[in-house]
Amino acid sequence: MAERPERTFIFETYVPQLDQRSAAERTSTLSTAARRLNEAGIPVRLLRSLALVGEETHLCLIMATELGDILQLAEQAGLEPDHVAEAIAITLSPDRTDTREETRSAPAHSPWMGSRR
Numbered sequence: 001m002a003e004r005p006e007r008t009f010i011f012e013t014y015v016p017q018l019d020q021r022s023a024a025e026r027t028s029t030l031s032t033a034a035r036r037l038n039e040a041g042i043p044v045r046l047l048r049s050l051a052l053v054g055e056e057t058h059l060c061l062i063m064a065t066e067l068g069d070i071l072q073l074a075e076q077a078g079l080e081p082d083h084v085a086e087a088i089a090i091t092l093s094p095d096r097t098d099t100r101e102e103t104r105s106a107p108a109h110s111p112w113m114g115s116r117r
Contacts, residue, residue, distance in 0.1 A: 006043070009070050011060040012083040023051030023058050026079065030060055033077035037069070044069050061087070 011030070015022060027049040034044045045063040052059065064070050070084055 006045075006063045006065055008047070008087045008089045009062045009064060009067070010083070010085050010087050011062050011070060011074070011081050012085075013058045013079060014082045015056055015058050018051060018053055018056045018058060020051060020053070023049065023053075026058050027060070029077045029079065030062075030073065033073050034062070036076055037073060042069055042072060044073050061089075 013026070015026070027046070030049070031046050034046045037044045043063075043065060047061040047063055049061075050059040051057075062070060062073065064073070067084065067086070074081055074084075
């Protein structure tokens with residue numbers, strides 16, 4: 001059986017009164033949940049977390065093989081995202097004039113399409 005390719009997902013949550021401390025706590029919670037899923041044989045990797053404090057939005061870039069893995073991560077962490085979408089990661093080459101695609105995935109439709117506020 002061929003190994004499924006990893007895909008990049010954006011995990012977005014609206015967090016009233018988001019600050020650095022609460023963003024770090026949410027990131028730690030997701031990281032712990034990802035570790036537990038990995039121990040259970042579900043490959044999920046938290047790549048980066050960003051806090052848009054002024055927007056009250058917490059974003060995480062997560063590698064997984066399928067959207068269902070992201071849903072399991074959310075459940076394991078006890079966090080409900082407002083939006084999840086597959087993303088295509090683009091990296092500039094060292095000469096910064098050429099780009100290469102790190103994933104071959106197309107954007108996915110999110111089950112979370114409602115308004116955040």
